[in-house]
Amino acid sequence: MKTVSENKAFGGVQGVYTHSSAACSCEMTFAVYLPPQAEKGPVPCLWYLSGLTCTHENAMVKAGLQAHASAHGLAVVFPDTSPRGEGIADDEAYDLGQGAGFYVDATEAPWAAHFKMETYIASELRDLVQERFPVSVRQGITGHSMGGHGALTLAMKYPGHYQSLSAFAPIVNPSESDWGRKQFGAYLGGDESQWRAHDATLLLQKKGWGSDILIDQGSNDQFLEFLKPEAFSAALARIRTPSVFRMQEGYDHSYYFVSTFGGDHVAWHAERLTG
Amino acid sequence: MKTVSENKAFGGVQGVYTHSSAACSCEMTFAVYLPPQAEKGPVPCLWYLSGLTCTHENAMVKAGLQAHASAHGLAVVFPDTSPRGEGIADDEAYDLGQGAGFYVDATEAPWAAHFKMETYIASELRDLVQERFPVSVRQGITGHSMGGHGALTLAMKYPGHYQSLSAFAPIVNPSESDWGRKQFGAYLGGDESQWRAHDATLLLQKKGWGSDILIDQGSNDQFLEFLKPEAFSAALARIRTPSVFRMQEGYDHSYYFVSTFGGDHVAWHAERLTG
Numbered sequence: 257m258k259t260v261s262e263n264k265a266f267g268g269v270q271g272v273y274t275h276s277s278a279a280c281s282c283e284m285t286f287a288v289y290l291p292p293q294a295e296k297g298p299v300p301c302l303w304y305l306s307g308l309t310c311t312h313e314n315a316m317v318k319a320g321l322q323a324h325a326s327a328h329g330l331a332v333v334f335p336d337t338s339p340r341g342e343g344i345a346d347d348e349a350y351d352l353g354q355g356a357g358f359y360v361d362a363t364e365a366p367w368a369a370h371f372k373m374e375t376y377i378a379s380e381l382r383d384l385v386q387e388r389f390p391v392s393v394r395q396g397i398t399g400h401s402m403g404g405h406g407a408l409t410l411a412m413k414y415p416g417h418y419q420s421l422s423a424f425a426p427i428v429n430p431s432e433s434d435w436g437r438k439q440f441g442a443y444l445g446g447d448e449s450q451w452r453a454h455d456a457t458l459l460l461q462k463k464g465w466g467s468d469i470l471i472d473q474g475s476n477d478q479f480l481e482f483l484k485p486e487a488f489s490a491a492l493a494r495i496r497t498p499s500v501f502r503m504q505e506g507y508d509h510s511y512y513f514v515s516t517f518g519g520d521h522v523a524w525h526a527e528r529l530t531g
Numbered sequence: 532m533k534t535v536s537e538n539k540a541f542g543g544v545q546g547v548y549t550h551s552s553a554a555c556s557c558e559m560t561f562a563v564y565l566p567p568q569a570e571k572g573p574v575p576c577l578w579y580l581s582g583l584t585c586t587h588e589n590a591m592v593k594a595g596l597q598a599h600a601s602a603h604g605l606a607v608v609f610p611d612t613s614p615r616g617e618g619i620a621d622d623e624a625y626d627l628g629q630g631a632g633f634y635v636d637a638t639e640a641p642w643a644a645h646f647k648m649e650t651y652i653a654s655e656l657r658d659l660v661q662e663r664f665p666v667s668v669r670q671g672i673t674g675h676s677m678g679g680h681g682a683l684t685l686a687m688k689y690p691g692h693y694q695s696l697s698a699f700a701p702i703v704n705p706s707e708s709d710w711g712r713k714q715f716g717a718y719l720g721g722d723e724s725q726w727r728a729h730d731a732t733l734l735l736q737k738k739g740w741g742s743d744i745l746i747d748q749g750s751n752d753q754f755l756e757f758l759k760p761e762a763f764s765a766a767l768a769r770i771r772t773p774s775v776f777r778m779q780e781g782y783d784h785s786y787y788f789v790s791t792f793g794g795d796h797v798a799w800h801a802e803r804l805t806g
Contacts, residue, residue, distance in 0.1 A: 265787035317786070319548070320595040323794075324628070511592065512540035519598075 257388055260285065266326035267292035272317065275384060279376040280339040281369060286381060287312045289322050293329035294390045300410035300529035301331040301391035302522065305399030305406040308435075311353045312336045315400070318511040324519045328526035331391045335377055337402065339370040351437055358430075359406030360454050360471075362443035369387070371443060377406065378414050396420030398497045400514050401483070402427055402435070404471075408456035408488075412463050415479035420528035422470035422521045424514050425477055428488035431455040435482040457487045461495060472517045474507030532663055534764030535560070541601035542567035544554060545591065550659060554651040555593050555614040561656060562587045564597050568604035569665045575804035576606040576666035577797065578693075580674030580681040581654070582708075584630045587611045590675070593786040599794045603801035606666045610652055612677065614645040622659050627714055633705075637718035646718060652681065669798035671695030675789050676758070677702055677710070679746075683731035683763075687738050695803035696798045697745035699789050700752055703763035706730040710757040732762045736770060743773035745799045747792045749782030 259478050260272040268291040277284040302325065303492045306315050312334045315321070325332045327348020338357030342352035345366040349354035353367075385391060397418045399407035411421040430436020431451045440451040452458045469492065474483045485503075507513040535547040543566040552559040568574050577600065581590050587609045590596070600607045613632030620641040622628035632648035633706040660666060672693045674682035679701020686696040705711020706726040727733045744767065748760045762779075767774045782788040 263783055263787040264749075264781040264791075266791045270787055317593050320598065322787070323595065323598075323790070402542050474539075506539040508538055510538050512538040512545055512597070515595070515598070516539075516541045525721070 262508050265322050268326055270322060277376060277380060278509050279372040279380045282339045282344060285312050285336055287316045287334040289325055289328050289332040291326045294331060297332050298390045298392040300394035301333060302525045303333050303397040303402030306337050307401030307403045310337050318522055319518050320515040321518050321522060324522035328522055330522060330526055333385055335381055344370045349438050352442055358402060358439045359410060360443050364443060364445045367443050372485050378410050378417060394419055394529040396529050398422040398482060398521055405456060406432060409454050409459055412459045412465055415466055420525045422524050425473050425483055427483055429455060429457040429484040433482050433484055457491045460491045465496040465497060466512055470521060471501045473501050473503055474513045475505050476507060477509045540597045543601055545597060552651060552655060554647040554655045557614045557619060560587050560593045560611055562591045562609040563598055563664055564607040564703055566601045566604050569606060573665045573667040574604050574606050575669035576608060576670040577800045578608050580678030581612050582676030582678045583626050585612050594793050595790040595794050596797060599797035603797055605797060605801055607751045608660055610656055613648060618770055627629055633677060633714045635684060635718050639718060639720045642718050651774050653685050653692060669804040671804050673697045674797055675699040680705060680731060684729050684734055687734045687740055695800045696740060697799050700748050700758055700760055700784055704730060704732040704759040708757050708759055735766045739770060740772060745796060746776045748778055749778050749788045750778050751782060752784045754784050
């Protein structure tokens with residue numbers, strides 16, 4: 257693991273690191289914010305998964321989560337959204353290939369060689385962060401858009417890994433959306449039965465989630481037809497999942513939306529991870 | 532004036548606008564954050580001047596000021612740092628020309644045709660913002676690095692315009708610094724007596740400032756030799772200016788430093804503008 261940069265922020269340290277990923281067979285970059293409380297011992301950890309086109313950097317510099325993480329004593333991990341680099345498969349479209357890993361392990365060529373984001377986030381990077389940073393086993397997960405999809409699906413697939421869950425404007429029903437069908441077809445192949453394990457609405461109905469969930473969604477989000485919040489909100493209600501689903505009037509899909517409600521999400525996770 | 536974008540943020544609106552600037556003889560871009568309180572009538576206004584290489588956008592997306600401006604009911608204006616575009620003079624160096632206006636009115640070729648940032652900020656954009664946005668005549672000014680230089684010098688040159696003043700890691704003694712001598716020589720010519728009116732330390736000693744000043748400076752700032760905080764802190768003490776000069780341990784020159792202390796600065800201005 258190499259240190260790219262470390263900057264003091266809100267009494268803690270915002271770091272950026274690279275490492276050689278076995279899962280993705282390439283060098284990967286990620287960021288970790290450590291609050292000042294981490295100087296005294298392990299702190300709970302919140303995973304923030306980013307959306308389409310993002311790297312580790314977008315949320316790190318735009319979402320303003322560090323202020324809240326410092327106040328609550330949480331670490332925050334910002335992974336990249338896909339493998340990257342020359343020699344790694346890509347597509348001209350913004351929503352496939354590099355920057356668009358969709359948090360699944362690809363099984364199809366040409367993606368299968370590097371696009372193993374599920375294993376990368378839920379296992380490899382998790383182990384690395386636990387080994388190299390003062391974080392405890394109390395971990396939560398959140399994310400925005402494609403990253404909200406990642407947070408919801410990984411939490412339900414690996415319930416032992418995450419004790420708290422939230423999402424900002426998540427893609428919640430990808431097997432029925434143009435943000436999902438194209439990518440699942442490319443990464444996982446044409447057998448739609450293989451897609452179900454990566455669809456938050458279907459997963460929730462099948463497996464449920466053992467705790468509660470916070471979702472924020474902007475009512476003026478320009479991508480509502482791709483996100484399909486109604487599918488997930490209906491499923492939450494149908495299976496009586498303890499949850500808070502907030503339709504926030506006038507907010508769009510931008511980081512202004514994420515930063516506006518970021519404090520609420522960090523507080524939600526802190527309450528569940530530090531209690 | 533044209534609207535480039537408007538996004539809801541912290542209950543208010545973060546907008547980006549362009550207009551044809553008479554002072555700079557080109558199209559200029561600026562951003563305004565209006566807090567929710569502006570729906571009910573004019574609110575006080577804080578000017579945030581950015582540093583070298585920045586546009587209106589850097590602080591807008593990275594400094595996290597909107598959360599605090601919303602809480603305190605302040606508008607925030609983020610101007611660009613220079614004229615820009617084809618046909619406008621520039622230099623290969625990052626610290627001269629486009630992105631490096633230094634908040635002065637250039638008198639020398641080739642800069643004098645467009646580089647009129649003092650008039651632009653203190654007069655033209657001020658008038659435009661007052662005319663087109665619900666802001667009151669209660670206005671404060673702050674900035675980072677070169678923008679801190681701009682805030683300090685414009686406040687002292689136009690005391691009737693600004694009722695509150697602060698700065699983040701400002702360039703405070705440019706006529707004695709490599710961040711200043713090169714630019715003043717280019718923009719204002721070789722007669723150093725013309726530079727004095729744009730040097731915060733010299734201005735403070737000559738004119739003073741009628742109210743108090745808040746300055747934050749990171750002790751690990753990688754540009755301390757260019758900023759020369761000791762010159763300004765000495766001048767503040769020498770002329771007994773009511774002031775708070777904070778040397779913040781371990782912080783560098785980045786936006787993590789600005790965002791960490793941004794809440795304190797917005798509160799400082801709000802206390803003086805809304806009292």
